[in-house]
Amino acid sequence: MVTAGVLAGLVVIGAATVVAWRVLAPAEVVTPSGYQPSPPTAEPGPVARLSAAPLLVDGRFRVYATTRQVRADGPIDMRTQVTPAWSFRRWPEQVTGVVATGTTVVTRWSDGELVAIDAVSGEVAWRAAGPQPNDTGYAGRRTGAQTVYAPAGLHTVVSGADGRVIVLAQGGSQLAGFDAATGRRLWQATLPGQGDACRDAGFSTTGGQFALVNSCAAPPAVEFYEVAGGELTSTWQPEGAGPGLAVEPLGCAVARSRCAALRTTGAGESRGWLVDGPEPEPAAALDPVDAMLVDGMAVRLDADATDPAVVAQVVRTGEQAWRWPLPTAVAPGPETTGDRLLAVQPGRVHLLTAARELVTLDATTGAELSRFVLIMPSERMTDWAPGYVYTQDGFVAVERLRLPVDPDADDGGYYWIQETVIVAGT
Template structure:
């Protein structure tokens, strides 16, 4: 009898171990919803607010959303000196976070803000930005090699998502989220996950990986056509509006047939891009290099008109540009900034300061100068109206690549080098490598 009991005990123990092992190793989805309401936005001051170890996506001026390899989470308030206990968190395993975008509720306050996440297994999960609850889920077949690319801070995954884009409908102006996967593209209503349209290209694998959104359009380059072709789709319906190639595009070796193309002046990442630059060959140089005698072929800037025809931006001929309505601010790398009217070509002003042009809104353009200061330039006059110190300590010296400008805040991921092959300890400026400042 003792041997029987011992044997039964062993079976129970082994079975329990098997159950524990299964529960530990099976794919898991964990939601930790918010327990408190989100505070109202605070008045913004032109000061340093925080040094953070992770890069936040600012939502409504009330929340900071972060991502790690297998977790997306939020804290509040935006002005907190350090990262706080998560307000909410969402985790999946073993999938990895591939892209994250945010869609804020309209100015009327009706509806909810949504954080849309895409994972390496193709799952798309939309979360209530205030509560962290799952709003909807969908799936798209993932492309090969989709993985978390945010490294230690998550900045690249949040600020340069590769296969999630935000745009709006030309019909009702409502936001649309576009997700791409393996030779497919789906457009979703961010409020409920309804699929508005979808296209798949199974007979042309790997041909459409260079894409972005405009204000109400989706652009994708077909690299398998000879020469390559830019396809332009209506974001509301998925109907193709036009196709385009730069003048002079021709069949030839890959560097000619697959001509140069790059969107610019985007709201974030490759979403909401106002213009793009293109050339009939892949062998182009920057305007700064051309001025120095290093190469001669520079790209031309183009934009899509209301009639769905693509036309050149005649006054734009610098390396860095930011467009706000009819005003374009532009600069050769490291130089002064000129502002022009896009319609008349008239020069509006030239800045009296130099720095890196990083963005603009309906009131201002923003630059970071060589003294590590954020300078605010009036949109209409170019006059500097305020400055904010980005250095926490006077001796701080850093470089940067990723930054996020939204809702009156600027986030900068500080680096020791932009050489991405370096290990984290030599790549990032410090453990708390992200600085957040306000723009009053």
């Protein structure tokens, strides 16, 4: 005979089990609001101070990533973060990367799942099973910048075969390509040899390839995979490359995607190469380790010259296209850093001066487009160093880090302030 006490106990246990299941069971929550941000209207200057790093989509949305959620707000020039236009959350999986193409936001999760969100409606557009990521946890720290600006193993590329946009997902020894419009898996390839044990983070090229450095080769080599079908098409060893070969992609879109060039370093030298065709082509103008590529121009900061300047050369000819004299130098001290070439984007070159002025130059002519101190009206101090930098549609977003920069510090000691990401129109 079951007593009242036993029955009560069973009821409590049953209720606790239901609560635990609801809390711990795998779950997915899509929350569209129907809100449609307007296009930005701000003049050049700082427009927003945010606690999270925004990925700008469709000229209207700001997309953010946290440990288990991707969300969007807008407009782009809204001064602070506001109620999301939509959000997407999974449990217990974690976000490992986010990329965008057109109005499609593709999220990657720790179980390898790819989930695409339509930025306009906030609804799931498609989902697909991809390779298990090498890093199965969220790596974005407090701002999410690494997750939305430099996700490991997640890239976009345009196929030279048919012009379609492909989402590339790499993990372990697997590399897979998905149609960005539908999520259909186009192919999946197995990397030769020891897979990820021998290879660093890859990148896609404007020549329709995916590049990986194979450090186990003797000497190390760059492998190029054709993105329409995933085949290994060539293995390239730069002349003079030694065991310390390192490769830096140049002229890329966000997420190390659609890169137009690369720079190899090793054996005491650095060399630039264009990768917009089937084979790497030498580009001496990109040899300097600080040179950036935009609109066919190699741009660098010539700070050691008698008349310091930002200099641009035509990449294919080496001819100097323009020279912009630096403003009166402010000597860097313990609470600041010197002039630096901050970033480039189509049509624009961005310089950050020691006085924390953001100067934007026309990439083709060197004409000054805008200049202002990169602080919000409520801020006074400029004692910060730039962390992740992101450019899109004429905007610049900059993580601001505490000086001296200590990557091993906790978030309170690493970031300059709570709302550490500043967004400016140029």
